Amino acid sequence: MEDTTLNNLLQTILETSFTQMQALARLRILKETLMAKLFTASLAPPINLTPSDKQWLDGLDVKFLDQFNHKNFSTLIELSEKEIKKMPTLTVVLPFELPEKEARETTNRLRNDYGKTFLIETKYDRSLIAGPALIWKGVYKDYSLRQKIEEKKEKLLQMFQSSKPQGPNPKELKNE
């Protein structure tokens, strides 16, 4: 029963959280809300919520919140925190900062294609020029234009050296 509740909890949090920091922040908000609900609500300090957090909280199913009681609340929160910290993170390194809408679409696409069992972090490195680099389980995979140029550096240099100059001869232009 508790496993099912834990899975539900993780699913709910990871639905709209992509990075470890976001997931832990949502978990903290949920913890404070449940503490206020289950324990001395009148003495609990007011929870400061951003509009998106408030929207998320309001969107939670009542049946979901009813799964928590005095006995299982702290255990579930602790276990969820451990699970979130253990989850592998896919770091996507991009050469430019994506607008928020495109960033969310990209991460949703990744989640849909590969499941919700990993977190996603985004970093920026302009030297990539174009294309991403991915870091998964501690290994750096570079799919950027910079890497392609690096791999074909010798060939490109040969091409530049052997290519003949295009256009009119500068000496001819001067005589004219």
Add this chain to the structure above:
Amino acid sequence: MNNQEVGFVKSVKGFLIYIDGLPTIKVNELVENEQGVRGWVNALLPNQVEVLLLDDVNIQPGQIFHRAGKQLTVSVGPFLLGRAVNALGIPIDGNGNLAKSKTTEEAEIDRPAPGINDREFIAQQFMTGLTMVDSLVPLGKGQREMVLGDARSGKTTFLISSILNQKYTNTICIYASIGKPITDVRNLIDTLRVQGALPYTVIVAAASSDPAPLIFITPHTAFTIAEYFQRQGRDVLIILDDIGNHAKIHREISLLSDRSPGRESYPGDIFYQHAHLLERAGNFNKKAGGGSITALPVMEINLNDFTTLIPTNLMGMTDGHLFFKSALSLQGQFPSIDVPMSVTRVGNQTQDRIHNKLATKTKTILAEATQIETVAKFSSELPFATQLMLKQKEQISELLQQPLYTYIPKEIQIILLALPLTHIFSETNKAFMQRYKLKIIEAFIKIPQLSQIVKSLNNFKNDVELLAALEAVGPILQKITSEIPPAPQPTIPVPSTQQVKPQPEPTKT
């Protein structure tokens, strides 16, 4: 960086960073970031990798470090002779880059010590050129002898003298300056240069202002360089000055990385850190390259207290110690070694037979005379034998001393030990020896009848024959020491007994 293992910096504590990632990294491997900042993996924690930064740079959490794929190495070769480098092998003496080539060897700085199959019995004496050490506390090639003493007790002077005297023995010297002030390092380089010792010396220095990890790996680098020359079949002297600083830096690093402190707040592996370093010294067989590494770890103590953790640890992992006393140094004695408190566990087997016998007799006289000296002060008349013993002690004490940065060959040392045991100078005292010592040494080098004894020392069957030979040339020595006019006595001005006439009063106009 493609297909390399990487990790992200999670937290920074000064020179210690914790990295998340690097799944198959090993301890002692190198990591680097894109700016070329290097780190040395110190420990593997359950979720993080603990890394010591080798470059003094500010690192921020979130930065990426990738695996360099190699251990920390240092370039070794003959081009190091005469140079001063830091713990990473980068020159710090302002004389340009090292003359490396494409085939220059890169040696790992933290190698395991050679096993017993690579070692040989220590049979050759290591000559420091100082009579007191070579005779009474002899060292062997491959021995580890701790140099122990208070501040300003003459340890560094002794070490520099030992280095300077290696120009007569074809020994390579490696001086590791661990956490000393930069001015001390500069003074040392200048002294060695002026005295002509740099061509066979390598200085590995980490100043007190350098990052702690750099200071920590300095003795490792020094031993790596020493092992290179040892594998070429050379005898090497390595001086670690001082190992107490190294222990303090290790303590600092361990406390910062939340290791549990043990006795005197040192970490539990402090013995291992020094033992696995000193094990790299020894005398090696031809299979391991031949050669030897003689180690002199230096330990500065407070108020002659050698019962603290680090000195006692070092006593357990070395083959003896030389105990320096600041009181003797202040009296002008050089070397300022307290011989009864010093120990050598290996050196005696390396001494020549006659040298050993004379040294034993000398130590006996010194010990017995010291015992009766105090009582003798209260006695009005002493027996002749006691008076002779006290005189011999005075002469021996004077003959064991020598000026700074001087070298006395082994043969002359044997002669100097033998002279007080003869009757030649039995009526003389310490002042006599002080005045004529150098003249006597010169005589044994220049005068044919005396130098003949020096050259034929190996032919004597025992010390008794040597003493008899010296007695036979006693008149020559007595004549030499009587030819020099006595030193002029300083005259003390005698106050005048004439009455002082009163000065006339100035006349008024």
